[in-house]
Amino acid sequence: GARIADNVKIKKGKMRGEESLGMICALQEIGFSENVVPKPYLNGIYVFNEPLEPGSDALAALGMHDAVLDFEITPNRADALGMRGVAWEVGATYAEKPHFEEKPLTEGDRPVGDFLSAEVKDAKDAPSYQLRVIDHVKVQESPLWLQKRLWLAGIRPINNIVDVTNLIMLAYGQPLHAFDYAKLGSQQIVVRRAKNGEPLTTLDGNEHELDDQDIVITNGQVPVALAGVMGGLNSEITPETTTVVIESASFNPVNVRKTALKYNLRSEASSRFEKGTNLADINRALDAAVAWMAELSEGQVAEGTVSPTSVSAEDVVVDISLDHINHVLGTDLTQQQVTQIFEQLGFDVTESDGLFAVAVPPRRWDIHIKADLVEEVARIYGFDNLPSTLPTTTMTIGEYTSQQKRIRRTRHLLEGLGLTQVITYALTSAEAAEQFKLQPGLPTKVDSPMTTDHAVLRMNMISGLLNVIKYNQARKETDVAIYEQGRIFTKTGDQVRPTEIEYLGGAITGNVVAKDWHQSAKAVDFFYAKGIVTHLLGDYSLADPIRFEATQAVAELHPGQAANIFVGDQLVGILGRLHPAFEHAEHLPATFVFELDLDALFAAPRQEKIAQPAPKFPAVTRDIALQVDEQVTNDQVMAIFHEHGGAFLQDVTLFDVYAGDHIAAGQKSLAYTLTYRRDDQTLTEDEVTQAFDKVKAALQTGIGAAIR
Incomplete structure (x- = not known):
């Protein structure tokens, strides 16, 4: 009636005409794992290699009644992967020193x-x-x-x-x-x-x-x-x-x-x-x-x-004070208690005025520093015996750094302007990493890339944004305005680790105004993208002037719709439309992008904004239309206005650009409104006329403008 493995019941039977009330078993049949059965007996009956009394308990003879200790060893306590190490641990727990008999060697x-x-x-x-x-x-x-x-x-x-x-x-x-x-x-x-x-x-x-x-x-x-x-x-x-x-x-x-x-x-x-x-x-x-x-x-x-x-196995001496132990654990242990704990662990210890010199034997190679000794004291003393105490350190309220605050404000501004934040991979292809670069540099290669599309660390933000636009275009999402703030990675030839630079990138495609019953759809253009960048930079309160200079140096941008962005004389970004050939190769629609070096902007000098009272005296405006060479830029004209406009010139606005009928070939017409105002009194007609005439003369001599 006995049962063996798989709940098989041993029944009465006959073998060769003889009645059988039992069964000769393999080790697996009485509960042994195949992983521990000696190979000669894997497929047969186990035979004892020493005499045993018939009728005695087979399980006892095989050690099945023995107590087995099962440990979960943490990686730092490999000393307990041997029974001698376990004996030391048990001895420490029960305040007894283990004794080991060495096998004599002849x-x-x-x-x-x-x-x-x-x-x-x-x-x-x-x-x-x-x-x-x-x-x-x-x-x-x-x-x-x-x-x-x-x-x-x-x-x-x-x-x-x-x-x-x-x-x-x-x-x-x-x-x-x-x-x-x-x-x-x-x-x-x-x-x-x-x-x-x-x-x-x-x-x-x-x-x-x-x-x-x-x-x-x-x-x-x-x-x-x-x-x-x-x-x-x-x-x-x-x-x-x-x-x-x-x-x-x-x-x-x-x-x-x-x-x-x-x-x-x-x-x-x-x-x-x-x-x-x-x-x-x-x-x-x-x-x-x-x-x-x-x-x-x-x-x-x-x-x-x-x-x-060979190596010499010597004790490691660690010094620790009683005050330090009690401070870390929040206890009030005495010198005698701590000494006893170290002795229970089998550590030699000397004490003088609350300072312990603990000699840790080689069998505890996990102990090197004071924190290790504190942990040992806590274990043997008992974690449940440690008192519950409030932290004694001074609490410091955390806050964002000025840079973190500026990044968050930048995100809020861009989201208020209709852009959506995205997060792309910092890994990209070697080709994409070399595109849209603000500064020269070498890529950082991955040793074992999973794919060629993730072989190097990015050196610009725009490439990742274009992947997002392509993903959306494939799903019929044609109006996309996105930005990403993150880091690019660049290095020189002798650098081992790359330099990480905080960057901001943006990409806009499709319509910025949707068609409805009272207005037509309006597609994004260069000036819409420039307006976003201008508004964003204006919030930085930069002391140096912001300039946009036309450029043809970025191969991936349209040669007639691309600009470098300067703060003072420092290049901090690029702006423009993708080159038509690039758009065609990447299967992209007309897309405008920008990229800014945030670290450069963070380091740029600031000018505090000071609130001014509302003006008490009226402004006087003058309009002027200029016919200039088509290569003359708005920045050149504005520079003359600000240099020669006089102390009372408050604002200059470009309100019209025209080229075509009634304008000579290679020429264009620019029309501006100039606003004059005094803070202490009303301007006279003569004062405005005198200042206006100086500006006209400077335009004629400076850029050869014809006043229309």
Whole structure:
């Protein structure tokens, strides 16, 4: 009536005419995982390798009634990946000091140097590398007590040599590896970096093509193991093995982790090496392992250790004060309490006037600074015992910086002008990065780009905005006005890290006024985009004048509808329509774009805005129409007005531009309104006429204007 795995009930039956009331079971049938069943018994009945009393409890004999401790280890506490580390932790909790019995080691007369030598090419790859040799071994099934310890820990028993390496790893937390000496093919072990393309078949039967980031154990010629990860099939321990080389080492944790992840070979060994091991246990674990192997395999241990590299494992002394501990934890612990906690942890401690000098042993390589000691005190004292206290530090109310405030105001202004904020990728193609550049610079390339469209960091904002417009156009959204504030990345030839510059970009296409019953649709034009930029820059209260100068230097912009934007003499942006050829190539409609260097604007000198009372005296206006060469710009005319207009000229407005009938070829007509005003009295006709005549004369001599 007993039930086994999968709730199968054992029933009464007959075998060869004999009544059967029981069943001979495989380990899987009584609840063992296939991952821990010894391979010879995976598909058959398990046979005990030592005599047991018939009728005794099979589960007890197999260790199924044993207590198993299951730990969730955080990465910083790799010392608890060995039972000795766990014993220290339990001892600290219960204020008891653990005691460990060391397995006595008996060496033979033959020196280890008769068997092999070893070399480590780079001590950074293997700071400590130790080898021992056991001769005349008999590789066989491990005794039942050893098998039980392994399968209860989730490890499959293999043979008495390999099982001892796993037993010592579980006890000390120090991974070991065993090589078949005869299969090494030489009397030399060399630890080096693999060569690119070098092959190795690991113990799991998979062949790997290595690279120069992998640390390998070699026989001087070919790899026989991936250091800290997995051994090679070409040096595997088998029943025919008679001489064994045992390795105990410390490997570069970064390389071990990268190698294990690269080849999907996460193992018990790699998990420990990548987190660090107790340097003081490297030789201790090796000696314990060969002592057990010699006993279980009837082998003879060669005299001495091959040690091409080694490290000294010394205590780390950390100084800390009682006041600091109590301040951080909010406690009122006494010197005696803190000293007792450190002693429970097995740390040597000396105290003088509330100052502790704590000697941390190598088995706790996670402790280096005062904060680590505070954490240990809190753990042993008990987090639940820590009092709840209010923060004692002075609270500082956070606020935006002036730059953050300006960026937010800029966003609000643009949204008020009808633009919508978008966020695009900072990664772009190499071609797009070189477009619309304000300043010369080199792109920053991504080492391993996913696609060519995301191969470099952007050097302008406009390219990303155009992608958004194309996306919307494909979905029949033809009226688009967008902006983006973010960073561009540029560098010179000798820069390693790029310079990050805060930028603002905008793009507008389609109609800015929709057609309805009382008005026609109005498409965006250059002056609409310029008006947005002018309004935005006007809010910056810049001390230097803002200028727009026509340019043909930006290949992606229309040569007749493009301008550089200056504040004083500094170039801070560009504005214009896309070049028709560029629009055609990118399948874009007529689109106007602008880009501003916000960092340059933030650094530009400011002029405070001062509120003025409403004028008390009336203004006087004069209109003037000029016929000038078509190459003359509005900026040139305005400069003459402001230079020669006199003290009472308050404002100049361009209200008409005309070219065509009644105007000579190559000429154009510009019409302006000039506004004059005095703050202290009403202007007389003579004062206005005198100032107006000076302006007309300056226009005629300065730009050859004909007054119409």
